[in-house]
Amino acid sequence: MGLFKKRNQQEKKLRSFSEINNETVADDFSVRDKKTCTDPYLQHAWVSVCIDILTRNVARAEFEIKKNGKTESDSKLAKLFMYPNKSMCRFDLWKQTCAWWSLDGEAFWWFGEDYCCGIPSEIYILNPRNMQHVVEGGKITKWVYTDGATGKPLIILPDEIIHFKDWNPWNEYRGVSPLVSLGLEVEQDLLAAKQNSGLLKEGGVPKGLLKTDQILTETEAELLARTWDSKYGHGMKNRVAVLGKGTEYQPLTFSPDVLKLYDMKKWNLYTLLAKFGIPPRVANIQDSKSSLSGTDTDSQHRAFWNFTLIPLLKNFEQILEVQFFRRFNLLQTGEFNLNNIPELQESEDAQSNRDIAEINAGLKTINDVLRARGQKEKPWGDSWWKPNTISAFDSDDNKNCEDKN
Numbered sequence: 001m002g003l004f005k006k007r008n009q010q011e012k013k014l015r016s017f018s019e020i021n022n023e024t025v026a027d028d029f030s031v032r033d034k035k036t037c038t039d040p041y042l043q044h045a046w047v048s049v050c051i052d053i054l055t056r057n058v059a060r061a062e063f064e065i066k067k068n069g070k071t072e073s074d075s076k077l078a079k080l081f082m083y084p085n086k087s088m089c090r091f092d093l094w095k096q097t098c099a100w101w102s103l104d105g106e107a108f109w110w111f112g113e114d115y116c117c118g119i120p121s122e123i124y125i126l127n128p129r130n131m132q133h134v135v136e137g138g139k140i141t142k143w144v145y146t147d148g149a150t151g152k153p154l155i156i157l158p159d160e161i162i163h164f165k166d167w168n169p170w171n172e173y174r175g176v177s178p179l180v181s182l183g184l185e186v187e188q189d190l191l192a193a194k195q196n197s198g199l200l201k202e203g204g205v206p207k208g209l210l211k212t213d214q215i216l217t218e219t220e221a222e223l224l225a226r227t228w229d230s231k232y233g234h235g236m237k238n239r240v241a242v243l244g245k246g247t248e249y250q251p252l253t254f255s256p257d258v259l260k261l262y263d264m265k266k267w268n269l270y271t272l273l274a275k276f277g278i279p280p281r282v283a284n285i286q287d288s289k290s291s292l293s294g295t296d297t298d299s300q301h302r303a304f305w306n307f308t309l310i311p312l313l314k315n316f317e318q319i320l321e322v323q324f325f326r327r328f329n330l331l332q333t334g335e336f337n338l339n340n341i342p343e344l345q346e347s348e349d350a351q352s353n354r355d356i357a358e359i360n361a362g363l364k365t366i367n368d369v370l371r372a373r374g375q376k377e378k379p380w381g382d383s384w385w386k387p388n389t390i391s392a393f394d395s396d397d398n399k400n401c402e403d404k405n
Helices: 017-021 045-058 076-082 090-104 178-200 218-232 256-276 294-325 348-360 366-373 395-404
Strands: 062-067 070-072 106-110 124-126 131-136 139-146 153-156 161-165 208-212 247-251 333-337
Touching (some): 076 090
Antiparallel strands (some): 106 161
């Protein structure tokens, strides 16, 4: 893709791994032991589902550049975040950022190979697993990025990237995967899935046994098995089985230990959803004990935004505020616009009831409501119409009452 072209040799120089290894490279917490599940996003279905739910919803929020409270649409900054590079759009930028954050607990924005100083003109997403930090004097002095295609190292300076990272108690320089505490649950699910798959293959437990009190030779046993399989096996249904003298059929069922695997997988599923902050209905999971009403579904979708996505978006905003807008001393700031998210909007009935209550209380006029709805105003709509049940009581009336007393 032309991501790593030849750089100015006076500014940066690519070196061999032997030179890099002679420097103090901090240990990377992301190095994993040999486990059954080495790539949860690839091997575990629900990890993939959860991350996909988060990424596609985060990207729905419009990221806007504002200056003095007004949104910019044609400025250099606005265009940068709308089209970060020639092959990426705004949706891709935030989707990939959220995906790496949700999977590895960190994400990297790189300003590109042609970046020198000042406000960047491009933004690229880097693979955190290919990033190695070099620490000198307690600070990161450079990053070493290994190109996955060529295997060549690339030296990147700290002022060329924005590092989104979640809190890591083991390594202050890197983020940590949210799955680090769910290692056993993910491993259990993968092993349980493999065991269940084995039951469905030829090496699985048979559905039943043919028992007889007769002594059978090996040839007779094989002939009986082939005859039974040809007549009643391979999906044959509703066939009448005729058993020979002294022969009976005994069906087999799963052992209790096998049945417990389904309960374990269900428990692990809810643990995974809780870790990522995804309510069951958002993941299209319907518990038989839960309500089927639309109100319950709507409340879970609102909770997903209020308690999971909005805090995540605020976190992204603050990271950009520190590492981008303040770094370059910009007058602009960036924030996500949530006004067009249906899950956060009130229903029409609830909004109408609120408007009526505020009109009756004198907090709004009818034209205030019409303007907010984008509808045509009324000639008389700027006056407040006092409800018949309310009597005026001003200072003059109060004085007259006191005089009469």
